[in-house]
Amino acid sequence: MTETLSVQRNLELLGRYQYLEIQMMELMGSWACTILDPEIKIAFGRQMYQDAVHADLLGKRIPELKGRSAHFHAIPPSDGVVRLIERVWKAEGDLKRMVGLYRILKPALIEAYRSHIAMAELPADEPTVYILRHIADEERDHCTWAEKVISRLPADPLTGEWERDLARELREVAPAASGGVGPFTGAGRGTYAFTKVHGYSLLPVRDSRWDIIADPGEFTEKNWSFDTQEGKQHLLHDLLNSEFITVERMGRILADFPGIPWQMKLDMARQAWDEARHAEIVQRRLEELGGRVGMFKTSCWGWEQDVNRPDPLERLALSNMTFESESCKHLRDWIKKAKEGGDERSVQLLDFLLADEVNHVLYGVHWIDELTRDDPERRKRVLAYPKGVLEGQHPVGVRFDETTNAR
Numbered sequence: 180m181t182e183t184l185s186v187q188r189n190l191e192l193l194g195r196y197q198y199l200e201i202q203m204m205e206l207m208g209s210w211a212c213t214i215l216d217p218e219i220k221i222a223f224g225r226q227m228y229q230d231a232v233h234a235d236l237l238g239k240r241i242p243e244l245k246g247r248s249a250h251f252h253a254i255p256p257s258d259g260v261v262r263l264i265e266r267v268w269k270a271e272g273d274l275k276r277m278v279g280l281y282r283i284l285k286p287a288l289i290e291a292y293r294s295h296i297a298m299a300e301l302p303a304d305e306p307t308v309y310i311l312r313h314i315a316d317e318e319r320d321h322c323t324w325a326e327k328v329i330s331r332l333p334a335d336p337l338t339g340e341w342e343r344d345l346a347r348e349l350r351e352v353a354p355a356a357s358g359g360v361g362p363f364t365g366a367g368r369g370t371y372a373f374t375k376v377h378g379y380s381l382l383p384v385r386d387s388r389w390d391i392i393a394d395p396g397e398f399t400e401k402n403w404s405f406d407t408q409e410g411k412q413h414l415l416h417d418l419l420n421s422e423f424i425t426v427e428r429m430g431r432i433l434a435d436f437p438g439i440p441w442q443m444k445l446d447m448a449r450q451a452w453d454e455a456r457h458a459e460i461v462q463r464r465l466e467e468l469g470g471r472v473g474m475f476k477t478s479c480w481g482w483e484q485d486v487n488r489p490d491p492l493e494r495l496a497l498s499n500m501t502f503e504s505e506s507c508k509h510l511r512d513w514i515k516k517a518k519e520g521g522d523e524r525s526v527q528l529l530d531f532l533l534a535d536e537v538n539h540v541l542y543g544v545h546w547i548d549e550l551t552r553d554d555p556e557r558r559k560r561v562l563a564y565p566k567g568v569l570e571g572q573h574p575v576g577v578r579f580d581e582t583t584n585a586r
């Protein structure tokens with residue numbers, strides 16, 4: 180008779196899967212601002228959230244199986260596995276990273292899920308199988324998507340060797356036991372830990388189509404109005420860059436601050452997904468209106484002042500509560516002008532964007548309030564941060580009609 184998994188064995192394994200899902204979420208978050216290919220950047224925004232949801236689903240099942248202590252959550256499978264993840268994280272270039280994540284780490288996890296499902300005690304453990312099936316299906320979709328991207332990235336003769344070497348290392352550190360539950364079966368836990376550290380960052384990476392200006396004083400894109408075709412092209416082009424920036428800065432919060440509350444991570448990952456969809460929507464509308472990526476100069480002002488702050492709440496105060504709140508006002512103005520001009524397609528899309536942006540402002544308000552409730556000094560410093568940044572160097576001549584903001 181085939182062995183089936185006990186409650187205790189489930190606990191050991193689910194905590195490991197949860198650790199791996201969180202690691203993959205952080206890898207994508209950490210890489211997003213240094214990835215060149217925009218399609219990968221967008222997919223990372225979406226998949227960061229999906230992997231966060233996977234970790235969340237696993238985290239909800241663990242206490243249902245009597246795993247009520249933190250000890251059962253996010254268990255590093257072994258030092259060897261953690262070192263393999265670190266090696267993939269440190270890989271340079273889009274192609275090596277894609278191969279490491281989508282041909283080595285994710286397939287190993289899918290194999291673990293499939294073996295686990297095959298060995299589940301049914302119907303007793305149907306709730307676990309229900310979750311794992313969903314997660315495994317989504318992970319398989321991620322890998323299918325990645326193969327298409329890998330096939331069109333510029334080839335590198337060393338990629339084959341990199342992949343073979345990682346696969347060999349995986350077999351050594353996480354051997355699939357014959358008849359066992361996939362590659363992450365050991366009973367112990369790893370003690371080795373590494374953090375995903377970035378140096379000081381001046382700008383996020385953009386492909387060669389983009390022309391990023393260095394001096395924010397030269398930046399006048401926001402002075403355009405949404406009531407002409409040309410104005411729409413300028414504003415949507417600038418917005419597209421902002422959407423990418425926000426995917427990237429959400430990713431940086433996830434990677435830079437592994438100790439923030441889990442619900443905050445879920446919110447940040449959700450925002451990364453929202454912004455990734457916004458980038459897709461905005462680029463499509465820009466092209467429908469005769470525009471293209473790189474047609475105007477643009478600015479990444481605010482990036483340096485955001486991602487180099489050691490307190491994530493200062494980042495939220497500046498970008499979510501200040502920039503995104505400003506963006507809501509702009510969107511309301513654009514919607515009004517698009518309506519007046521009979522541009523129903525833009526109205527429809529911008530209204531969805533606005534709905535999301537309001538939530539992003541609220542994420543900032545909520546987490547600053549929640550995490551500084553007992554720390555008035557921190558609250559004061561966090562809330563004062565945007566003012567200090569904006570004073571004397573606001574880069575844009577903001578132009579929108581205040582009367583439209585009541586919408």
Ligand SMILES: [Fe+2]
Pocket residue numbers: 422425453454457532536
């Ligand atoms: Fe957005």
Ligand SMILES: [Fe+2]
Pocket residue numbers: 425454503535536539
């Ligand atoms: Fe946003």
